Amino acid sequence: RVVREHKRIIFNGNGYDPAWVDEAERRGLHNLRSTPEALPHMLDEANVELYSRHKVFSYAELRSRLEIRQEEYCKLVTIEGKTALAMARREILPAVSTFAARLAASAVSLRAALPGCRAEFELGTAESLVQLSDAAYGLARQLEDELTHAAQLRSPEEKSFFLHDHVLPVMGALRAACDDMETITGEDSWPIPTYGELLFGIK
Structure with a gap:
């Protein structure tokens, strides 16, 4: 049966x-592709009936647990968003700017000292870093705006969907830009451990 x-x-x-x-x-x-999408199904009629019939949770108890889970999700994503913002603004972007400036200064020195030297590596890398850092800076500002808006939302359900639909995509785009910068920034200039260092490095 x-x-x-x-x-x-x-x-x-x-x-x-x-x-x-x-x-x-x-x-x-x-x-169900996301936590905000899945959580409201805790209150589906079949689920409420099941928990009530076995005297596990009442509707009110399920409702309170739903709100707790939604609030936990909101807090977690907010913390992750603020952490990403702080890392980008206070660590990665300043480090990349300094490294790009070093490359540009090196290119000027090389071209002055060596007639015919084009310093393509220095100039090309510096240009790529500036383009990526400009994009990352714009995404950081957008992330800050989205987090500010999310903080004003009172409904846990509405806030959870907003964080998923608006904050997480910007975080992902910011992460991608930072990952691209990492691949062309000098190892001694990158401010945080790489995955390789975290997984295999012993100091």
Whole structure:
């Protein structure tokens, strides 16, 4: 009886394959892609009935737990956003600016000392870093604006969706710009440990 009633959720294939998304939809299963999207389903009628019938949680208790989970999510993403903002503004951007200036000064010196020297590495790298740092600076300002707006939202559910839809994408874009800068910034000038150093470095 159990197998017959619940067979639609049994899947022995590759759950990481994109085809599983289509298969799950065909079976009528939820495809919840984010925490804010998933949490409200705690109050689905079937879930409330299940917990109430077994005297685990009442509706009011489930509701309070939902709000707690939403508030936890909001606090976590806010902390991550503020941390990313601080790292970009106070560590990465100043370090990259200093390194780019060193490259530019080096290019000027080389071209003055060596007639015909084009200093392509110095100038090309400095130009790339300036373009990336300009983009990262703009994203940092945008992230700050989004975090400020999120802080004004009172509803945990509304705030959780705003953080997911607006703050996380900007954080991802800022992260990508910083990752690109890391690949062309001198090792001695990069202010934070690389993944390689964190995973394999012993000092």
